[in-house]
Amino acid sequence: MSLQLMTVLVVGATFILYIYIAIRSKAKDTSDFYVASKGVHPVLNGMATGADWMSAASFISMAGLIAFLGYDGSVYLMGWTGGYCLLAMLLAPYLRKFGKFTVSEFIGERYYSNFARMVAVACLITASVTYVIGQMKGIGVVFSRALGISFEVGIIIGMIIVFIYAVFGGMKGVTNTQIAQYCVLIFAYTVPAIFIALQLTGMPIPQLGLGSTLSDGSGIHLLDKLDTILTELGFAQYTAQKMSTINVLFLTMSLMIGTAGLPHVIMRFFTVPSVKDARASAGWALVFIAILYTTAPAVGAMARMNLMQTIQHGPVGSIDGNIEYAKVPAWFKSWEKTGLLKFEDKNGDGRIQYYDEKGLKTAESFGWKGNEMIKVDRDIMVLANPEIAGLPNWVIALVTAGGIAAALSTAAGLLLAIATAISHDVLKGWLMPDITDQQELKYSRIAIGGAIIVAGYLGLNPPGFAAQVVALAFGLAAASIFPAIMMGIFSKRINDKGAIAGMLAGLGTTLVYIFIYKGWFFFKSTAMLPDNADNWLFGLNPQSFGTIGALINFAVAYAVSLMTDPPPQRIQDLIEDIRVPIASK
Amino acid sequence: MVDKSREEYWRRNIKLVVLCMIIWFVVSFGFGIILVKPLNAIHLGGYKLGFWFAQQGSMYTFVALIFFYSNKMGKLDKEFGVEEE
Numbered sequence: 001m002s003l004q005l006m007t008v009l010v011v012g013a014t015f016i017l018y019i020y021i022a023i024r025s026k027a028k029d030t031s032d033f034y035v036a037s038k039g040v041h042p043v044l045n046g047m048a049t050g051a052d053w054m055s056a057a058s059f060i061s062m063a064g065l066i067a068f069l070g071y072d073g074s075v076y077l078m079g080w081t082g083g084y085c086l087l088a089m090l091l092a093p094y095l096r097k098f099g100k101f102t103v104s105e106f107i108g109e110r111y112y113s114n115f116a117r118m119v120a121v122a123c124l125i126t127a128s129v130t131y132v133i134g135q136m137k138g139i140g141v142v143f144s145r146a147l148g149i150s151f152e153v154g155i156i157i158g159m160i161i162v163f164i165y166a167v168f169g170g171m172k173g174v175t176n177t178q179i180a181q182y183c184v185l186i187f188a189y190t191v192p193a194i195f196i197a198l199q200l201t202g203m204p205i206p207q208l209g210l211g212s213t214l215s216d217g218s219g220i221h222l223l224d225k226l227d228t229i230l231t232e233l234g235f236a237q238y239t240a241q242k243m244s245t246i247n248v249l250f251l252t253m254s255l256m257i258g259t260a261g262l263p264h265v266i267m268r269f270f271t272v273p274s275v276k277d278a279r280a281s282a283g284w285a286l287v288f289i290a291i292l293y294t295t296a297p298a299v300g301a302m303a304r305m306n307l308m309q310t311i312q313h314g315p316v317g318s319i320d321g322n323i324e325y326a327k328v329p330a331w332f333k334s335w336e337k338t339g340l341l342k343f344e345d346k347n348g349d350g351r352i353q354y355y356d357e358k359g360l361k362t363a364e365s366f367g368w369k370g371n372e373m374i375k376v377d378r379d380i381m382v383l384a385n386p387e388i389a390g391l392p393n394w395v396i397a398l399v400t401a402g403g404i405a406a407a408l409s410t411a412a413g414l415l416l417a418i419a420t421a422i423s424h425d426v427l428k429g430w431l432m433p434d435i436t437d438q439q440e441l442k443y444s445r446i447a448i449g450g451a452i453i454v455a456g457y458l459g460l461n462p463p464g465f466a467a468q469v470v471a472l473a474f475g476l477a478a479a480s481i482f483p484a485i486m487m488g489i490f491s492k493r494i495n496d497k498g499a500i501a502g503m504l505a506g507l508g509t510t511l512v513y514i515f516i517y518k519g520w521f522f523f524k525s526t527a528m529l530p531d532n533a534d535n536w537l538f539g540l541n542p543q544s545f546g547t548i549g550a551l552i553n554f555a556v557a558y559a560v561s562l563m564t565d566p567p568p569q570r571i572q573d574l575i576e577d578i579r580v581p582i583a584s585k
Numbered sequence: 586m587v588d589k590s591r592e593e594y595w596r597r598n599i600k601l602v603v604l605c606m607i608i609w610f611v612v613s614f615g616f617g618i619i620l621v622k623p624l625n626a627i628h629l630g631g632y633k634l635g636f637w638f639a640q641q642g643s644m645y646t647f648v649a650l651i652f653f654y655s656n657k658m659g660k661l662d663k664e665f666g667v668e669e670e
Contacts, residue, residue: 066640071621071636071639071640073640074617074618074636074639074640077639077640077643077644078613078617078639078643078644081643081644081647082609082613082643082647084647084651085605085606085609085647085650085651088651088654088655089602089605089606089651089654090602093658207641208630210631210632210640210641211629211630211631211632211637212630212631213631221630221631222631223631223632223633223636224631239625239633239636241621241622245618245619248618249614249618249619252613252614252618253614274669275669276655276658276659276662276668276669279651279654279655279658279659280652280655282651282655283648283651283652283655286647286648286651287648290644290645290647290648293644294640294641294644294645297640297641576591579591579594579595579598580591580594580595580665580667581662581667581668581669582667582668582669
C-alpha cells in the first residue's frame with residue numbers, strides 16, 4: 001500500500017473517531033459547555049490537559065529545536081513542564097474551589113471590578129488568538145506535507161473537524177476528543193522513538209537510550225559520540241551551554257509562569273469534581289506531558305546523530321568521509337523537494353559537506369568551500385525521523401495523524417477559551433446580564449463558530465508577525481494573568497486598584513520591551529533597537545522578559561494596595577472561603 | 586471550622602508549598618542551570634549529571650512533587666476535617 005493511501009486511511013480513521021465521540025457528548029447547558037458539568041475524572045482530565053497543552057509546536061517542533069540547540073533546548077523542557085508545579089500548588093485547587101466558569105470571572109469577583117475582568121479578558125483573547133494561529137498553520141503544514149494537498153485545503157478540513165466537535169460538545173465534547181487525541185499523539189510520538197533508540201543503542205526506552213552506549217560495539221556513550229561528531233565539524237558541543245546563563249534562567253522562568261497563566265490550561269481545572277481532584281489532576285496532566293517531554297530530548301539527540309552520520313559517514317577530512325550526493329537515501333531527496341532541506345555543491349566534488357564554517361578552521365585544507373547544507377529546517381526532525389530510521393509506512397502515517405491530533409486538540413482548547421470569554425465574560429457578565437442559560441449557550445456556540453472562522457482566516461493569511469507572537473502570548477500570561485490570580489489567593493490585602501495597576505504595569509512594560517526590539521505592533525520597520533544581545537537590557541532576550549513583567553506586576557500591585565483601602569469584608573470572606581476545600585464538618 | 590484552626594490550616598499549607606517550591610527551584614534552576622557546569626563533571630551512565638537534570642531529572646521531580654503535595658494536602662484536609670466527600 002502506498003504511503004499516501006496509508007496516511008489518508010490512518011488520518012481518516014482518527015477523524016471518524018473524533019466525530020463519533022463528539023456526537024455522543026453533545027452539551028445540554030452552559031455547565032456542560034463551559035466545564036463539562038465538573039464531572040471529569042482527574043486522570044482523564046489530566047490526559048485531556050496533556051493534549052490541550054501539547055500543541056503542534058510540542059509535537060513537531062520541540063525535538064527539532066532540541067536537536068539543534070542541544071543543552072540550551074532544556075529551557076523549553078523545564079519551562080513548559082515546571083509551570084505545572086505552579087499551577088498545582090498556587091492556582092488550580094483554589095480556582096476550582098471558587099467554582100465558576102472562567103479565569104476572568106475570578107479576577108472580576110476577587111477584585112470586585114468589571115474593569116479588572118475586562119483587562120483579563122483582553123489578555124486572554126490576545127494570548128489565545130496568537131496561539132491558535134500557530135495551530136492552524138501547523139494543521140495546514142502537516143496536511144500539505146503528508147497528503148500532498150494544498151495548505152489551504154488542509155486548514156479548511158481542520159476547521160470543519162474542530163467546528164463539529166467544539167460547537168456541539170463544548171468543553172464536554174472537547175474533553176472527550178482530547179482524551180482520544182492524547183492517545184493518538186503519544187502513540188505516534190513514542191513508537192518511532194522506541195524503534196530509533198533500539199537501533200542506535202539496543203535500549204527500547206528512549207529516556208534510557210539517550211544515556212546508553214551505542215550498539216555498534218564501540219562502547220562509547222551516545223551523547224559523548226554526538227559531542228565528538230559535532231565538535232569535529234566545528235559545531236558547538238551538544239551538551240554544552242551556549243546561551244548566557246541569565247537568559248537561560250529568565251527564559252525558563254518566563255515559560256513556567258506563562259504556562260501557569262495560560263487561560264486554556266487553567267480552564268481545564270474547572271472541569272473536575274473537587275478540589276482534591278484538581279490537585280491530583282495537575283499531577284496526572286504532568287505525567288502525560290512528561291511522557292512526551294522526556295522522550296523529546298532522546299528524539300532530538302538521536303535525530304541529530306542520524307543526520308550527521310548519514311552525511312559524514314567517515315573520518316572528517318578524508319575524501320570518502322562524506323556521502324556522495326548520488327547515493328543519498330530516499331528521505332533526503334523527498335525532503336529536498338519540500339524545500340525544507342537544501343544542498344548546494346559549493347566545491348563541485350559531488351559529495352555533501354555539512355559543517356560550521358566559523359568553527360572548523362581546517363575546512364579549506366580538505367578542499368571544502370563552505371557548508372553545503374544551506375538549509376536544514378528544524379521541523380523535519382520529528383516528521384522525517386521514521387523515514388530516516390527506515391521504519392514501515394504505517395509508522396510514518398501514524399506520525400502524521402499524531403501531529404494533526406496535537407494541533408487539533410490545542411486549537412479546540414484555545415477556541416473554547418476564547419468563546420467562553422466572549423459569551424460568559426463579555427456578554428453575560430457585562431453587556432447582556434439578563435440572558436437565560438439557553439440563550440447564553442446559543443451565544444457560546446456562535447462565539448466558538450466565529451472564533452474558528454477568525455482563526456482559520458488568520459491561519460490562511462498569517463500576519464507577518466505570526467512566528468514572533470508566541471513570545472507575546474507567554475509574556476501576556478506571565479506578566480498579567482498569573483500574578484493577578486496568585487495574589488488574589490495568597491494575599492487579602494491586594495485590592496482592586498492595586499491589581500489593576502499591577503496588571504497594566506506588568507503588561508505595559510512587557511509589551512514595550514517586546515515592541516522596542518520586534519517593532520511596534522510587530523511592524524519591523526518601527527523597531528527602535530536591533531534585536532540582539534548587545535542591545536538587550538541586562539542582556540535579556542525579549543522572550544525572557546515575562547519574568548520581569550511579572551515582578552513589576554507584583555511590586556506595583558503591592559505598593560498601590562498598601563497606599564489605598566483594603567478590600568471590603570465580603571472579599572476577605574471570599575478569600576477565606578477559597579482557601580479551604582469545604583467550610584467545615 | 587473556627588478561625589484559629591483555619592489560620593493553622595493555611596499556615597501549614599503555606600509551609601508545604603514553600604518546601605515544594607524550594608525543591609522545584611533547586612532541581613531545575615539550581616541543578617539544571619546554575620550548577621550545570623560543576624555537575625557535568627559527574628556522570629550518570631552516559632549522561633552528564635547537570636545535563637540529565639536539565640533534560641530529564643527536573644521533569645521527573647516535578648511530577649513526583651505534585652503528587653507529594655497533593656497527598657500531603659489530602660492528609661491535611663482530613664486532619665482539619667475539611668476533606669470533601
